[in-house]
Amino acid sequence: MNLLEITNLHASIEEDGTEILKGIDLVIKPGEVHAVMGPNGSGKSTLAHVLSGRPGYMVTQGTVSFLGKDLLAMKPEERAREGVFLAFQYPVEIPGVSNNYFLRTAVNAVRRHRGLPELDAMDFLQLLDEQAKLVEMEEALLNRSVNEGFSGGEKKRNEVLQMALLDPRLAILDETDSGLDIDALRIAAGGVNALRDGKRGFLVITHYQRLLNYIVPDFVHVLSDGRIVKSGGKGLALELEAKGYGWIETEAATAAR
Amino acid sequence: MSDALLNELTQREYQHGFVTDVETESIPAGLSEDVVRIISKKKNEPEWLLEWRLKAYRHWLTMDEPTWARVSYPPIDYQKIVYYAAPKSAKEGPKSLADVVPELLAMYEKLGVPLKEREILAGVAVDAVIDSVSVATTFREKLGSLGIVFCSFSEAVHTHPELVRKWLGSVVPSRDNFFAALNSAVFSDGSFCYIPKGVRCPMELSTYFRINQADTGQFERTLIVAEEGATVSYLEGCTAPKRDVNQLHAAVVELVALDDATIKYSTVQNWYPGDREGKGGIYNFVTKRGKCLGKRSKISWTQVETGSAITWKYPSCILMGDDSVGEFYSVALTNNYQQADTGTKMIHIGKNTRSTIVSKGISAGHGQNTYRGGVTILKSAVGARNYSQCDSLLIGDQCGAHTFPYIEVKNSTATLEHEASTSKIGEDQLFYCMQRGISAEDAVSLIVNGFAKRVLKELPMEFAVEAQKLLGVSLEGSVG
Numbered sequence: 001m002n003l004l005e006i007t008n009l010h011a012s013i014e015e016d017g018t019e020i021l022k023g024i025d026l027v028i029k030p031g032e033v034h035a036v037m038g039p040n041g042s043g044k045s046t047l048a049h050v051l052s053g054r055p056g057y058m059v060t061q062g063t064v065s066f067l068g069k070d071l072l073a074m075k076p077e078e079r080a081r082e083g084v085f086l087a088f089q090y091p092v093e094i095p096g097v098s099n100n101y102f103l104r105t106a107v108n109a110v111r112r113h114r115g116l117p118e119l120d121a122m123d124f125l126q127l128l129d130e131q132a133k134l135v136e137m138e139e140a141l142l143n144r145s146v147n148e149g150f151s152g153g154e155k156k157r158n159e160v161l162q163m164a165l166l167d168p169r170l171a172i173l174d175e176t177d178s179g180l181d182i183d184a185l186r187i188a189a190g191g192v193n194a195l196r197d198g199k200r201g202f203l204v205i206t207h208y209q210r211l212l213n214y215i216v217p218d219f220v221h222v223l224s225d226g227r228i229v230k231s232g233g234k235g236l237a238l239e240l241e242a243k244g245y246g247w248i249e250t251e252a253a254t255a256a257r
Numbered sequence: 258m259s260d261a262l263l264n265e266l267t268q269r270e271y272q273h274g275f276v277t278d279v280e281t282e283s284i285p286a287g288l289s290e291d292v293v294r295i296i297s298k299k300k301n302e303p304e305w306l307l308e309w310r311l312k313a314y315r316h317w318l319t320m321d322e323p324t325w326a327r328v329s330y331p332p333i334d335y336q337k338i339v340y341y342a343a344p345k346s347a348k349e350g351p352k353s354l355a356d357v358v359p360e361l362l363a364m365y366e367k368l369g370v371p372l373k374e375r376e377i378l379a380g381v382a383v384d385a386v387i388d389s390v391s392v393a394t395t396f397r398e399k400l401g402s403l404g405i406v407f408c409s410f411s412e413a414v415h416t417h418p419e420l421v422r423k424w425l426g427s428v429v430p431s432r433d434n435f436f437a438a439l440n441s442a443v444f445s446d447g448s449f450c451y452i453p454k455g456v457r458c459p460m461e462l463s464t465y466f467r468i469n470q471a472d473t474g475q476f477e478r479t480l481i482v483a484e485e486g487a488t489v490s491y492l493e494g495c496t497a498p499k500r501d502v503n504q505l506h507a508a509v510v511e512l513v514a515l516d517d518a519t520i521k522y523s524t525v526q527n528w529y530p531g532d533r534e535g536k537g538g539i540y541n542f543v544t545k546r547g548k549c550l551g552k553r554s555k556i557s558w559t560q561v562e563t564g565s566a567i568t569w570k571y572p573s574c575i576l577m578g579d580d581s582v583g584e585f586y587s588v589a590l591t592n593n594y595q596q597a598d599t600g601t602k603m604i605h606i607g608k609n610t611r612s613t614i615v616s617k618g619i620s621a622g623h624g625q626n627t628y629r630g631g632v633t634i635l636k637s638a639v640g641a642r643n644y645s646q647c648d649s650l651l652i653g654d655q656c657g658a659h660t661f662p663y664i665e666v667k668n669s670t671a672t673l674e675h676e677a678s679t680s681k682i683g684e685d686q687l688f689y690c691m692q693r694g695i696s697a698e699d700a701v702s703l704i705v706n707g708f709a710k711r712v713l714k715e716l717p718m719e720f721a722v723e724a725q726k727l728l729g730v731s732l733e734g735s736v737g
Contacts (some may be wrong), residue, residue, distance in 0.1 A: 015444075028283075052692055053691075054692075055684060055687050055688065055694075056684075058617060068468050075691075076688060076691040076692055077691040077692075077694055077695060077697070079692075080691065080692050080693055080694040081694045086692050087690065088692075091687075092683070092685045092689040094686055094689070094690075094707055095707055095708065096706070096707030096708055096709070096710035096711070097703055097704065097706070097707035097710075099473050102690075102703070103264075104696055105695055105699070105703065106690075106693035106694050109693070109694040109695050109696070109699070110694040113694065145707065152430070164692065167692065168710065185642070
């Protein structure tokens with residue numbers, strides 16, 4: 001069964017009705033890593049938001065099936081529990097809530113949904129310690145408030161740590177490389193690669209090819225003005241890096257004529 | 258978060274809204290000198306106390322109900338209130354738990370009041386008050402061996418008249434304000450606690466007050482005295498059954514700390530808040546004040562206020578002794594049509610007195626939440642210091658948060674700091690939690706508890722958990 005099947009997806013901003021996604025088709029099979037690239041304003045982040053159920057968007061056409069289920073009919077927390085994980089471009093701070101407690105609350109919400117016993121504080125700590133090593137996360141950060149006072153790199157590593165703990169079927173990475181220096185990028189990407197197990201699917205959204213040196217995709221799609229205008233293998237990313245987005249947009253515009 | 262908590266969160270109605278069917282002995286509604294005399298007589302009080310009540314009553318007649326608070330409610334008819342109700346079985350006073358009627362025990366069971374002997378392990382001594390008469394007091398013997406007196410107020414009047422007479426009204430005079438005067442005239446019962454010199458009370462003392470009888474105003478009076486070097490931590494928890502009419506609750510709490518004494522007073526208030534349309538609920542008009550009489554004494558108030566239709570209370574500290582310390586930690590939550598006007602007064606009189614105020618207001622639904630605080634530094638208070646922090650959290654766009662800090666400084670050596678913030682629970686924060694599989698209601702509870710953490714951690718451990726749950730439960734249906 002396909003992991004994710006997006007068919008003719010159209011979505012607009014709820015507030016003013018501006019259409020951002022204008023007919024996306026995409027299939028991700030288990031174990032595949034898909035990169036979605038594109039210039040600013042092409043709809044990359046909107047795609048991530050719509051798939052994860054963020055409020056503020058309206059799906060006007062099309063379907064999204066996740067492991068055969070209607071993803072768009074589910075509430076955001078249900079999508080998460082079913083196994084859709086979004087690594088945020090801008091992770092949110094939650095003052096006064098310790099990272100450790102937040103993570104355990106999330107893990108247990110997901111475990112309950114999957115019919116697994118909840119983890120008590122001790123068992124969870126053990127799991128947390130193991131997974132924290134994956135992203136070289138210091139213990140101090142686990143006891144601080146969620147993302148509060150974290151550096152850009154620490155926030156992104158925290159996202160990857162959450163991904164590891166929640167064990168999703170599909171992980172969506174929204175510009176995980178933005179604002180990261182090369183060391184932070186290497187650590188975050190290393191964490192993601194460790195989670196590639198041949199079953200989990202990845203949708204990697206990025207503006208730059210750089211990230212794809214570390215997380216090597218099976219497929220690359222170029223998004224322009226709300227549509228996927230070109231798909232290819234990992235070579236496509238290199239071509240984009242060399243030539244910019246302009247030629248594809250011109251090509252797409254010509255084809256549309 | 259546990260399953261049990263999740264279940265609680267999805268139960269939308271006020272949980273403590275059951276009525277216990279106990280035969281009660283009441284006097285007719287209304288207030289007069291005769292009623293004051295009847296109350297005093299029923300409690301078999303000495304002449305001086307009756308005189309004290311009558312003086313308060315006569316003064317009350319000359320006073321007007323305060324109108325400065327940012328709350329609104331229809332006029333209260335003081336002649337429609339029943340001023341005395343006692344469970345019949347308590348007439349003679351129970352000698353032990355075995356003498357307590359089973360319905361009452363069952364009620365406390367529902368509330369989770371630890372009354373049974375096995376609770377010795379929990380280290381909680383409970384003086385349970387139902388309506389007007391204290392029903393059962395546990396652990397008295399153990400405390401007694403240390404010289405600690407912990408009993409109902411009316412009992413103390415008979416067993417320790419000299420202490421009651423010495424300290425009653427010494428912090429909140431009977432003429433202090435309208436509701437304090439009313440309380441002084443008709444107070445029914447409450448707790449009395451005396452910690453002798455140098456004694457550290459080995460357990461948390463706790464009282465569960467509960468209004469049970471319909472149309473009964475509850476007017477407790479609590480007095481805690483900590484002698485030189487004594488230390489005590491006291492917790493009151495409050496719940497009341499659900500009724501369509503508003504009920505008045507006008508309590509007075511007085512604390513006295515002598516040299517090097519410490520009193521920690523924690524409140525978890527969950528009186529019935531009224532329904533979603535704002536019908537019914539308790540008017541919680543309470544005067545709480547502590548006097549740091551001795552040098553290096555300390556009084557710390559911690560309150561978690563989630564219930565009541567209207568809350569009007571300002572637990573305060575009079576810092577008389579040099580180097581004395583006053584603290585006020587507060588979380589006040591208003592949802593639906595609840596109104597809260599709460600805060601503190603810190604009055605610095607002695608040298609090098611210090612005070613800390615941390616107030617966290619949470620408003621949801623149509624709730625209105627006001628922080629009103631006064632910091633006064635008198636001329637004598639050389640080197641006084643105050644730190645105040647008032648934060649407001651808004652949930653939704655129908656609620657309100659208001660802050661009225663009053664600062665009066667008459668000594669130039671004083672140092673004052675005031676910080677304030679207002680924030681809104683962001684959609685971003687909610688979505689972030691939900692994307693991690695956490696439900697909207699649990700997410701709100703999580704964010705609110707994070708916001709209130711600085712205050713919650715001041716609560717004794719076993720009550721902090723209860724308070725956390727309460728914050729979540731009280732916000733049910735506030736997002737959706």
